[in-house]
Amino acid sequence: MKTAMQAVRNSRFGPAGDVLEYGEVPLPRPPGKGEVLVRQRATSVNPIDCRRRGGYGRALLRLRGIGGFPQILGCDVSGEITAVGPGVSELQVGDAVFGAKSPSVRGTYAQYCLVKAAEVIRKPPELSFAEAAALPYAFLSAWAALTDAGFRAESAAGRRIFLQGGSGGTGVVTLQVCKALGAHVAVTAGPQGVDLCRRLGADEVFDYRTEDFSRHLDQFDFAICLADQSEEAKMISILRPGPGTGYATIVHPLMSLVDTKGLLRGGSEAARTFLRNRRAQKRRHRAYAWSLFRPDRAALELLAELTEKGTVQAVIDRTYPLSATAEAHEYSESGRAKGKIVIEID
Ligand SMILES: NC(=O)c1ccc[n+]([C@@H]2O[C@H](COP(=O)([O-])OP(=O)(O)OC[C@H]3O[C@@H](n4cnc5c(N)ncnc54)[C@H](OP(=O)(O)O)[C@@H]3O)[C@@H](O)[C@H]2O)c1
The missing domain is CATH 3.40.50.720 (NAD(P)-binding Rossmann-like Domain)
Incomplete structure (x- = not known):
């Protein structure tokens, strides 16, 4: 049975090239009540990831119990459900989903991530995993x-x-x-x-x-x-x-x-x-x-509906593989990106 996955994590604050490490980490625990486990296919870089990597928000995040190291950054979820926890009826194993999770110590720069079922919905087939990763948190x-x-x-x-x-x-x-x-x-x-x-x-x-x-x-x-x-x-x-x-x-x-x-x-x-x-x-x-990011299922449904109709499209500036997340952060911090920087996950 698989016990490890590829992820990008950091064990201290600092510049992307110095602190973001790509490698093997233990798989998340099985999903608990109301949670699903997602095999990530893509995620994206949000400025909050780069700022948290530099220590931003550490005092408040620690108070909320989501400080500490090692941490896996990333908020955008885009992939397939591989396990569902008790009490989840609206989503099933095999569903392609997208959504966003609030900043946490076990984020989305990883092959697998645990999310609350309420934070993701079915991904419209019209959207690729990369496109779906570019939209929700922002x-x-x-x-x-x-x-x-x-x-x-x-x-x-x-x-x-x-x-x-x-x-x-x-x-x-x-x-x-x-x-x-x-x-x-x-x-x-x-x-x-x-x-x-x-x-x-x-x-x-x-x-x-x-x-x-x-x-x-x-x-x-x-x-x-x-x-x-x-x-x-x-x-x-x-x-x-x-x-x-x-x-x-x-x-x-x-x-x-x-x-x-x-x-x-x-x-x-x-x-x-x-x-x-x-x-x-x-x-x-x-x-x-x-205002602060907050999960909003109705808003996510609206976003999905508009992307299905083709009236809203993902704007992706560049994509990077998970192993090059540090470069993706450096590009985000250069301020040159227009639209989103997406990370594809094999
Ligand atoms: N409170 C929250 O929960 C929350 C959640 C998400 C994001 N945020 C924050 O919201 C901000 C935007 O996020 P983002 O993902 O959109 O960032 P982003 O992708 O880095 O985009 C920032 C954009 O703002 C433009 N810009 C900079 N100064 C401007 C000005 N004075 N007038 C008009 N445009 C200006 C930049 O254009 P140029 O590159 O051409 O200068 C760039 O296109 C970030 O600071 C992020 O940390 C907060």
Whole structure:
């Protein structure tokens, strides 16, 4: 019986080439209640993986019991189920599935990973394993922000949405989903990403290095920060007064404040900033949120449906084999990728 698998793990924090080791590790334990074991065929690099490898979030992750070494990074799941735990009825051995798991010590840079059955759904046959690995974590993170800002899929038609960072991993999929739902979408992107965003259907695209979007946009319903929180005031300035409008960001200082100043000082500084900003928006009847990735089965189903129809496509910049994950991290950190960096797993 097989007891080992290939995986990429790190036993300390540091640069990708120094700390990411490809080799044999023990197989995960058999799935427990509500869990499935997935034979991974692909995963992807998300910036959180590179940042966690450098130590980002260590204080809060340790508190949640998901710090410590050795760790296997990676959040995107794409593969076939090889075992199901007690209580799992909707998925079976042999199902091709995709989804994302929250950051953990036993992540997805491995031939096998354990996930909660609720975190994966059947993969549409139209999507390859590589394409399926490029979508879920990035999309669900941005979707959490959209939802926290007050956006709802059922009333999306005609709403005006601004996405900062339209050509990044989170932007490329979210922009397509919002367009597919009938929203008007404006984005910012770097000079290399402008054409890509236009091709993906954005109604208005601004090169953030040379143009100030806030001089051109007004009366937006939602502004979502996917890249740089220092532009928060500008993003809020393009919103119409609420109710039914909002700003949310997935780039916020909570983790880094706790890392640098400790749980008490860093946590209370983050809380003070957040509450002050939220109060200011509440006075205009707008939502204000600092959002985090969260599993969302309904959103994953929506994503699958739109990819089946062909209205949403994975945008893959490069693929690497699992053994070259360190190079994939270095490429991600170079900031040159447009769309996603995928890791294929034999
Ligand atoms: N809170 C959470 O749970 C959560 C979850 C997922 C991601 N995140 C964070 O969200 C951010 C985006 O993730 P991602 O996967 O999309 O990253 P990514 O693939 O690295 O993309 C970032 C994109 O932002 C663009 N950009 C940088 N500064 C910009 C600006 N001022 N205006 C407009 N665009 C700008 C970059 O373009 P250029 O390369 O041309 O500069 C790049 O295309 C990362 O910081 C990540 O850590 C947070």
